[in-house]
Amino acid sequence: MVRLLVLAGMGIARLPDYMVEADLRSGALTMLLREHMPTDPDAMCIRANGT
Amino acid sequence: MSLTREGQVFAAGARRVLQAMDDARAEFNLLSNEPSGLLRVHAPGALAAWLSTVTPRFLERHPRMTLDLRLGSDRVDPIRGDIDLAIRFGALENSSLISRRIGSAATVTCASPAYLAAHGTPRSPADLLQHNCLSYSVALAQMGWRFQRGKHLLHGAGAQQLQLQLQPGRDGAAAGAGRHGHRAAA
Numbered sequence: 001m002v003r004l005l006v007l008a009g010m011g012i013a014r015l016p017d018y019m020v021e022a023d024l025r026s027g028a029l030t031m032l033l034r035e036h037m038p039t040d041p042d043a044m045c046i047r048a049n050g051t
Numbered sequence: 052m053s054l055t056r057e058g059q060v061f062a063a064g065a066r067r068v069l070q071a072m073d074d075a076r077a078e079f080n081l082l083s084n085e086p087s088g089l090l091r092v093h094a095p096g097a098l099a100a101w102l103s104t105v106t107p108r109f110l111e112r113h114p115r116m117t118l119d120l121r122l123g124s125d126r127v128d129p130i131r132g133d134i135d136l137a138i139r140f141g142a143l144e145n146s147s148l149i150s151r152r153i154g155s156a157a158t159v160t161c162a163s164p165a166y167l168a169a170h171g172t173p174r175s176p177a178d179l180l181q182h183n184c185l186s187y188s189v190a191l192a193q194m195g196w197r198f199q200r201g202k203h204l205l206h207g208a209g210a211q212q213l214q215l216q217l218q219p220g221r222d223g224a225a226a227g228a229g230r231h232g233h234r235a236a237a
Contacts, residue, residue: 001096002097002185002186002187003187005185006161006162006163006166006185007163008163009162009163009165009166009169010166010183010185011162011166011182011183011184011185012160012161012162012166012173012179012182012183012184012185013160013161013162013184013185013186013187014158014159014160014161014184014186014187014196015097015158015159015161015187016097016156016157016158016187017156017157017158017159018100018101019097020159020161023161024159024161027164028163029161029162029163030161030162030163030164030167030172031159031160031161032160032161032162032172032173033160033173033174033175033176033198035200036160036175036176036198036199036200037198037199037200038158038159038160038196038197038198038199039197039198039199040140040155040156040157040158040197041140041141041155042140042141042153042154042155043098043138043139043140043152043153043154043155043156044138044139044140044141044150044151044152044153045136045137045138045150045151045152045153046129046136046137046138046139046148046149046150047129047136047137047148047149048129048130048147048148048149049147049148049149
């Protein structure tokens with residue numbers, strides 16, 4: 001959904017590279033801030049204690 | 052000493068009974084060690100594409116499992132919510148939960164050429180404050196966008212005009228995943 005909004009020109013997004021790889025290649029999207037490395041939160045698997 | 056004809060018949064029958072018991076025990080152990088039942092998982096909608104690749108493999112590996120997969124941007128608590136596992140981005144705030152890191156998503160900052168033509172191109176993270184920034188993850192939006200340049204950690208996030216809420220089974224399904232109730236035998 002966010003990808004579609006960015007493609008529609010609604011704003012700037014930070015998206016997983018696999019999601020926009022083809023868009024960047026085709027020129028539909030432009031990569032920004034190339035010299036700045038995004039630092040993202042880790043993906044965590046969470047469960048209740050004792051389950 | 053040798054068995055009588057009746058003894059030989061009895062011994063052969065006893066061996067068959069013992070073999071059948073061993074087979075039954077092995078089958079029972081196999082079934083009792085194999086995961087089974089319903090697993091309810093909540094994950095960010097941004098992971099729909101990734102989940103659509105790993106879910107078939109999971110179900111093939113565990114044919115006695117049923118997976119109820121829910122996608123959404125809301126934070127569901129595995130203690131209070133009707134789910135068994137949650138996949139989230141970011142740190143754990145509830146100490147009564149157990150978490151395990153399963154990876155990180157390499158992200159890129161991007162926009163369409165039309166947007167950049169209309170609003171200008173940001174040259175630094177600080178410039179993002181002048182732009183409409185869209186997050187695919189609630190955690191990412193709450194933490195703000197962080198960047199690193201050399202040893203310097205930089206923050207930069209702009210105003211968000213839109214809050215996105217994906218409804219499980221509707222938008223999630225449209226994104227290629229959604230709610231899966233699946234048995235491999237089906």
